[in-house]
Structures are given as structure tokens and as C-alpha cells.
Amino acid sequence: MSDPGGSAIPMFKVMNRLPGGLMLVPLVLGSLVGTFAPGALEIGSFTTALFKDSAMPLIALLIFATGTQVTMRTGGPVLATTGVVLLGKSVIPGLLIIALGMVVGPEGLLGVSILALLAAATNANGGLWLAITGQYGRERDRGAYIAGAVNDGPFFTLLFIGASGLGQIPFLALLAAIVPFILGVIVGNVDAQWRETLKPVPSIVIPFFAFALGTGIDLADVASGGLTGVVLGVLITPITGSLVYLGYRLLLRRGAESPIGFAAGTTSGNAVATPAVVAAADPSFQAYAGAATSQVAACVLVSALLAPLMVSWLLKRSGTAATVRSEEPEEEVAP
Template sequence: MFRTMTRVPGGLMLIPLVLGSVIGTFAPAALDIGGFTTALFKDGALPLIALLIFATGTQVTMRTGGPVLATTGVVLLGKSLIPGVLIIGLGAVTGPEGILGVSILALLSAVTNSNGGLWLAITGQYGRARDRGAYIAGAVNDGPFFTLLFLGASGLGQIPVVAFIAALVPFVLGVIVGNLDAQWRETLAPVPNIVIPFFSFALGAGIDLGEVASGGLTGIVLGVLITPLTGGLVYLGYRLLLRRGAESGIGFAAGTTSGNAIATPAVVVAADPSFQAYAAAATPQIAACVLVTALLAPLMASWALKRSGADPARDEAAEAAQAEEAQP
């Protein structure tokens, strides 16, 4: 089963995510029986992601720290900042109603954030340590932050600084531990393959396929556009700014919508009730984007890498082996 899952682009996350959403939609009571079952398969996503973040931090050495920060900046630029500015520009013309039935609230919520767990899954399968370390971008743009930031002119600019600090602490601790003790770094290296299927199932259990369906054609079309457009911007950043050449295809892994974005309209409405009129339509549209982009991003990233003949993960492993052999 494991070999089959790894043959599917992003399969370690995608297959459990879809399975969890099916069970969470049609048999949710099965996950509510309590005990270890509920703790692992319904409520386990956050602690498992936190463990993955810590383990990822241990793999970032002082040698790779600079590239990690550069990669993180490129991901944020292509995935959040440029799209956010463009959406706000559209809002200046159309007003909060947006375009073609998709409000500015829905656009900002779905477009400017990314699925950090899926990024880790894809970069764990195809990328280098610097790519996996750039999960920090997902910690920053996941949830309502950029939506509130870009709507700040409307009085919604309450930036949750403490939340970002809390998201970064496991990663920073991991970096410290991994640089102080190489044995910890080696011990935690297999963590991604262990925890990704489990937290993916738990995330999927929170996605109601009924809400995805009610998002209709607009949500599906938006999801189809998000991966090539925002992932394409990150791809260009990889190629033009990071000079990653044939490895730039990994940038398409950023073209996703985080599951946490489904709650963003409610957060915005709590800050400014005037957005209530748009929240009802925005929520199912965003849910559709979560599922559609989770399907498309791994496919586009793997296609782009295969087309260029690149395998960053394999090359990095070979380089590490050569470095060990060269040591006296």
C-alpha cells in the first residue's frame, strides 16, 4: 500500500485526505466515538503537523539556512503578496462583490494562503531541504492573516503576531536541536513518511464534500485556476530569482488552498459584520478550492519536474552521500 501511495504525486497526503473527507462526510459518527480513535483520526492534525514542523527544522543546518530563507521569501512573494495586491486592485474596480459570483473575500481567502502540510508532503517526495524548510511561508500565510492584512483599510488589520510566533517555535527549536545533535537529525529524518498520512486523514475529516459540491462551478473553476496561476508565480520566482533551473517545477507545490482557509470568512465577519453577505457563498467556494488544489498541485509539480528531467530529492541524497565519502 505504501509503495502505491508514493507512486501517486503527493499520494502520501492526497489519498488519506480524500479518504478522510469521504468518511467525515458520510460516516462522521465513526470518528466521534472518543478515545484514541477520535484523538488520532479526527483531532490529531495539529499536533502531528507540529511534530512534522519540528522534525523539518532539525534537517535545516547552518549550511542550508540562507537558502531556506530565500526560498521562503520567494514562496510568500509569488503565493501571497503579488496575488493579494492584484485582488485588492480588482476590488478597487468591482467593490467587495468581486467578479463572476466570487467575492473579494472569497478570492483573498482562497488565493493568498497555501497548504503547508501538502507543501511538506510534495517537497518531501521531490524537493531539497531548503524547499521543505520553506514551509515557514505556509505558517505565515495559512489562515486569515493575509486576508485581514489586505482588508486592513476596512479596519480589519488585527495582525495576530503571537499566533505567528507560536507557529514558528517548533521549527526554530528543531533547527537548534538538529544543529546541536546530528543524531537527533538522523533519528527524525523518517518522520514525514510516518505522520503525513495520519494528519492528512484528520484534515480530510474536516472537509464536508456536501459543502464542496454546494460551492458549485465557481468554486471548482477558482480551484482549477489557483494552482497554475499562483503556483506558476512561485515557479517563476524559483527560476528567475532563486536560479533553480530544472528544479523550478517544485514551485507549483505552492499553488494550493489551506484547509484552514475555510474558516477565514467567519473570522473576517467577526471582525467586520459588513462582510456577512459574502461569507455564505465564500465558505463552500473555498472548500472546493481546498480539494481541487490538493489534487492539482502535486500533479503539476511532478509533471513539471519530470518534463525538465529533474529529481531534486534524489540529487540531494547523492550529494550528501558523496560528501560523506569525501570526509577523511
Template structure:
């Protein structure tokens, strides 16, 4: 019988070997189930609860567990890293897209509306970020996951459209997104045993919530996004991930580790719902919802493949593609 250190088939080791594999492989598998057999996971009870409806609670647990790893010693660097990721991944691209919209109007360019651009570019796949930084980063990078909690979903799209007089800013939703992280910071600093206990949580929950998110992605929608959605996805990683890379290199002075920034160049699975949410706030965007949704779905899958690939390439080129040991403090 195999013990905990051996495997008949090295499933987990193979997933860990692929950059972002803990997130990417279950996401793709889930999308296949969601496309080919969408009703297979609707049989109810624990099956539906775990494999289809678990994304939000498991992500919340991950945010809490990540917070417990942020100590008084690492809090400053974590906040600095989070700020740089938000600035370079969401704020700078969002401002540029709004400026473009002022020139070309809401129709956007080349069949990609301003709504689709904001949906795809201003949020990030936090699970994939944790999967990559969990392999090659440290507590500063993993703690910056909170940037994904802030920019996930419609918040920044509404924020930037609101700057033009459209939509509402869901401040309560923003607060709700960061409360688990703040509670985790509190608990981890009060009791080091909780910090030690929750340290393995990312490896446990990422594959499960990635699969659940994947079941909500219909590959038919990805195909209907056509070439425009695929091209948009191909551009998101080098452009927005490249900005975070520059932020790591120029603002955080992380040197060879700056390649981690490309792991932020993704589109979150939750972004697929953003166009409809924006249109509910301002019906003027209704005509753009269908195309923007399918283009966002394409971006989710394309960036989930491209971002970890570019990050590992940049880290390897800098000589930093070496799995790191956790440097968090030992439990008290």
C-alpha cells in the same frame, strides 16, 4: 510473512508513486468519512485523538522535524527559498486581490467575494508541499515549508484586509507558528543525531494529519460551492503556483527544478475556517462567510489534485522528474 521490504498490497508505494499522494489520498479518504459518516470517529480515546484531532500536533511535529534538517550550510538557501515562496504565493496575489477590491468592492467578481479570493489564494497546503518536495526537491525546498506555517490560516487575509483598515494582525499567532521550526533548527544544529532520527518524520506523519484534516471537509460544502468554487480552485494552481514557478526560475535560478513551484499553488485545509475568523474581527464580512467557506472547501480538494499534477508535468518537461536522495549532512 512479508518483511519490511515487501507488501501483500503495495499501499505505501502506490501513494508515493502519485505526486503528492501521501497527502492527497488520505485527505480524500478523510473527507469521505467526514461526509458519509461524520460521527464514526467520535467514539473517543485513541481513535478520535489520532484520526480526527491529530492535525495540529502532527503538523507541529512536522514543522519541528523540518527545522532540524536546516543546517548552517543550508540555512541561507532555505531562507531564500522561503522568501520567494511567500512573496510569490501570498504577498503578490494578496496585493493584487486588495487592488481588485479597491475597484470592485468587497462583493468581488462573478460571485466570488474578495474574502473568498483572499482565503483561497494567499495560503498553501504545506503538507502537500512537503509530500512533493520530499520526492523531487532537496533540503532547500523542504525547509521552505515554513512558508506554509506562516501563511496557513487567516493571517494573510487579515493582513491584507487590515491594509484597508479592516481586521487585526495576529502577530502572536505568527510567532507561535514559527517557534517549533526555530527550535528544530536549534536542536538539529546542536545534535546531528536528532537530525538523523527525525529525517523520516514527513513520511510518517503526513498521511495521518492529512486524513484528520480531511475529516473536517464536508463534500456537501464542496458541492454547495458550485461551479464558482471549482473554477476558483482550477485557477489557484496555475496562477499562484505559476508565480512561484517564475520565482524559482527567475529569482532562485533553479532551472529544470522550477516546476516544484507549482506545488505551492494550493489552498490549505485550515483556510476553511478563515472566513468565519475574519467575520469575527469585522462583522461587515458576515454576509460573505457562507459562500466563501464552501468555495474554500472546493479549492482545498481541487488544488490538492491539480497542484502535484502540474508540478510533476513541469518537472517531467524539464527533465527533473526523478526522486532525489536526501542531501542533508550526516549526523555528527
């Protein structure tokens, strides 16, 4: 039976039903091709350019497009909420992971490298944040999507690795990682039409660079890293989510609404690309990139399933599960 929208096989719709599916499905397909028929993508010309070598330029385009969606017209409450999300989701987890790395080295613990931990823990799934806060949050929560635009991508991972001395990340590599984002912010604020034009870019480029990344993943790595990736996802949601929750309760004083902070306890689909970016900047991390990519991919899915369940359950327990649709007047919720 054909799809009501006119698709004989609604592939896009089916992929989107799976959390992170727009990235995870092509990633798995790419890994199948890369494992069992790697020569098929080595025939050259546009085939090799698109399906094997396109990851880095397409990721760069995605970062630029993400920047265009960040506007300067944000009020104090939105900026305060954004700061709390970045502190709890990126800064504190990053510092803790680097402290661990100083003790155990870049190989990490129990088969999970410091690279995988940073890639999985220091960013959030912005789309899922919008979905959860759209159901349970206020305008200031939805506006904090800016945090997802800032921490999405490899910048924080590169920054922490370079600053800690665990890797030799050249300053120009850090600068190069954020130039597309900064230019995107400038363009999006100067010309709103560009911002609107680039809105659909994620849906267009993510499946293609995910497939290209997948071709570099050996399924043997997935088999060995899959379970640890699931465990990582199970830990990422409560640990990083609770840090944002504490920020909501102690800094923003949101009281019974504070469980919304657990919506940040996710891993962005774009984080799957981070190990490859870091390995390109510092080849010493190449040995960890394959396993880290598969672990982060598993973490994306697991955290996307757990975070909404935790937010819903905790808000029901606090008696504030009803949707907050209005911002007027928003009284401070007593702790």
C-alpha cells in the same frame, strides 16, 4: 498477490503513487466517515482523540519536524535561490490576493474565498520541488527546498490576513504559528541526531491529521468546491510558477534553465490544514473554512500533476532538459 516488500496489500505504496496521495486519500476517507457516519468518531477516549481531534497537535509536530530539517549551512547561491522562490511563490501572490480582498472582501470571487486563495497560492510542495530539481536542476535549486520549509503551513496566510485587516489575527496567534518551526530550527542545528530522527515524521503524521481534517468536511462542500478547486489548481501552476520563472530569469539570470521555476507552482499537501488553523485564530473565517479546505485539497492534486509537465515541456523547448548533476564550475547562463 502480495507486495515484494512483504505487504499483503501495499496501501502505503499505492497512496504514494498518487500525487499528494498520502494526504488526499485519508482526507477523502475521513470526509466519507464524517459525512455518512459522524457518530462513529464520537465514542470518546483514544478513538476520538486520534481520528477526530488530532489534527492541530499533529500539524504542530509536523511544523516542528520541518524546522529541524532547515540547516544554517547554506551558501550564497542557495540563499539567493531560496529568496527568489519565496518572493515569487509567497510574497507577491500574497500581496496580490490581499489587494483583491480589499476590493471584493473575504468572500473572494466565484465561490473561491480569499482564505482559499491564500492557502493555495502562498506555499509550495517541497517534496515535489526536490523531485523536479533532482532531475533537472542544480545543487542550488535543490537547496532552495528551504523555501518550502519556510512557507509550508499557515504562517504566511495568517500574516497576510492579519496585516491587511481582513481578519483579526492576534499577534500571539502569529507567534504561536511559528514557535514550533523556530524551535525545530534551533534543535535541528544544535543536534543533528534529532534532525535525522525526525526526518520520517511527515510520512507518519500526515495521514492521521488528514483523516481528522476530513471528518470535518461535508461532501456537499466537496461537490460544490471540487470544480472550483480544479480550476484553482490549473491557475496556480502557471501564475505562481511564472512569477518564480521571472525571478530565475531576471534576478538569478539562469537563462534557458529558468523554467525550473515552474516547479514552485504547486500547493503543499499541508495547506489543506491552513483554513482550519485560520478559522481557529479568527472565527469569522469559519464560514469559509469548509469549502476552502476542499478547494485546496483539489488544488494540491491538480498542481502536483501540472507542475512537472510544465517544467519538462518548457525545458525541452529551451533545449536544456538534460539533467544537470554537477555544480562545478557553474557558469552563468546567458539570458
